[in-house]
Amino acid sequence: MAHDGLEPQRVARVVAALAAGEADPQRSLCRASARVVGVHSAGVVLILRGHALGTVCASDPVAESIEESQFTLGEGPCVDAFSSREPVLVPDLAGAGGVRWPSFRERAIAEGVQAVFGFPLLVGPTCIGALNLYNQRSGMLTDDQVADAATVAHVAGRTVLSWQSVAGEGSLAWQLEHVPAHRAVVHQATGMLSVQMAVDVDDALIMLRAYAFAEGRPITAVSDDVVAGALRFDDDASGATLG
Amino acid sequence: MTREQVLVETFVGLADTLVDDYDIIDFMQTLAERCVELLDVSAAGIMLVDPDGTLRHTACSSEQMRLVELLELQLEEGPCFDAFRSRAAVVCESPEEAATRWPRFAPRAQESGFVAVSAVPMRLRAEVIGALNLFSSGAACLSDDDLGVAQAMADIATIGILQERVIRDRNAVAARLELALESRVAIEQAKGIVAEHQKTDVDRAFDLIRRFTRSHNRLLSETARQIVEGTITPADLVATSP
Numbered sequence: 264m265a266h267d268g269l270e271p272q273r274v275a276r277v278v279a280a281l282a283a284g285e286a287d288p289q290r291s292l293c294r295a296s297a298r299v300v301g302v303h304s305a306g307v308v309l310i311l312r313g314h315a316l317g318t319v320c321a322s323d324p325v326a327e328s329i330e331e332s333q334f335t336l337g338e339g340p341c342v343d344a345f346s347s348r349e350p351v352l353v354p355d356l357a358g359a360g361g362v363r364w365p366s367f368r369e370r371a372i373a374e375g376v377q378a379v380f381g382f383p384l385l386v387g388p389t390c391i392g393a394l395n396l397y398n399q400r401s402g403m404l405t406d407d408q409v410a411d412a413a414t415v416a417h418v419a420g421r422t423v424l425s426w427q428s429v430a431g432e433g434s435l436a437w438q439l440e441h442v443p444a445h446r447a448v449v450h451q452a453t454g455m456l457s458v459q460m461a462v463d464v465d466d467a468l469i470m471l472r473a474y475a476f477a478e479g480r481p482i483t484a485v486s487d488d489v490v491a492g493a494l495r496f497d498d499d500a501s502g503a504t505l506g
Numbered sequence: 507m508t509r510e511q512v513l514v515e516t517f518v519g520l521a522d523t524l525v526d527d528y529d530i531i532d533f534m535q536t537l538a539e540r541c542v543e544l545l546d547v548s549a550a551g552i553m554l555v556d557p558d559g560t561l562r563h564t565a566c567s568s569e570q571m572r573l574v575e576l577l578e579l580q581l582e583e584g585p586c587f588d589a590f591r592s593r594a595a596v597v598c599e600s601p602e603e604a605a606t607r608w609p610r611f612a613p614r615a616q617e618s619g620f621v622a623v624s625a626v627p628m629r630l631r632a633e634v635i636g637a638l639n640l641f642s643s644g645a646a647c648l649s650d651d652d653l654g655v656a657q658a659m660a661d662i663a664t665i666g667i668l669q670e671r672v673i674r675d676r677n678a679v680a681a682r683l684e685l686a687l688e689s690r691v692a693i694e695q696a697k698g699i700v701a702e703h704q705k706t707d708v709d710r711a712f713d714l715i716r717r718f719t720r721s722h723n724r725l726l727s728e729t730a731r732q733i734v735e736g737t738i739t740p741a742d743l744v745a746t747s748p
Binding site: 444490 | 518675676677679680682683684685686687688689690691694695696697698699700701702703708725727734
């Protein structure tokens, strides 16, 4: 009776657990996800064309910070899970498995995270993002936890789409309004930089990311400075150095 | 298998529909057959409302012509129609009451050998999508327990059917989600481009973009995309502003 390896009883159990969350649909999705699988933190992100990230929710400040890092750096388990459409399991971030994303690894470990697991949000053949799970101690998930996590990702993907399915044509679901809103300043800064550097917006974002990484600052903070006019990328006097 | 085992298996099978693609016609067929098995009725049929709001026969426990016809007959009158409209179960009436209540349907049902007819609505919260018809050649009406089981099966079937529609639409919805998010990104990028070019702040830049959009009768997202692509320049925006 299983489809795509998902068992109906497991789906029912996961749905019940997620539905028992708080009134805020986004928060409850993440907190309940962490609880159901039995990990420390969880984050759900939407990924478009492999590079535009938006956080649907994060279960706590640690998850929030890590999602921010993945967005700033453009690398991490969720990016890989999205591209490969397969779970990305790294039970020991400090070990060899974390080498894939050296910058992300550094940031995550600094936040106290020792293990990361990314599951693609698959709705049929379509991948719309990823579910990120984090633990503060190293160790692999049990088979049961992996199955639960895949189920949660499945349900989360369906949930996000169900929110969007009732939104009007051309509109964004109200439950997802905060996703682009949170990054608005980053996109504004990208636009400004594209003019300052005479490059297209994709390259401008890469430059913005590189600068944020070099400075060790979150990309949103750097973007705030750009939009405020305090930081320009075409003026040596402001100190912005880009190779 | 005991009745309880059949019941559990039916419910688990119905829950299966929540998981992934499945054959909806086959599913409804199975549901109708299980009703006959579990509820001691002679025949069961499912009618679903089409986009025009008309009830249509969708599946029944046997392909007997008389059953199909009885279901078809219920477009305007009958237990199925009543259950759909009232959103409540319709328990069988005595033959006399049935004849009064459904003057066209009742005689046909009788002719076909069905003495007791009932129906439960297929609903999920505010949405009623049809009704489940139960026909019996015996005079005994459904017990409260059986009616409860019938309603529960109808409810799960409704979820399955609504879910199937969502599955069919999911690629379209995913595409709309992507478009909606990308539009937001483009709008913010366009604000930045115009703000930098015009040496102004992003709010004023947004005003310029909106004014242009209105005067050219376009969509904001469309204009934003063109600004990002470069087919509309910030200078174009200013040219149309007072």
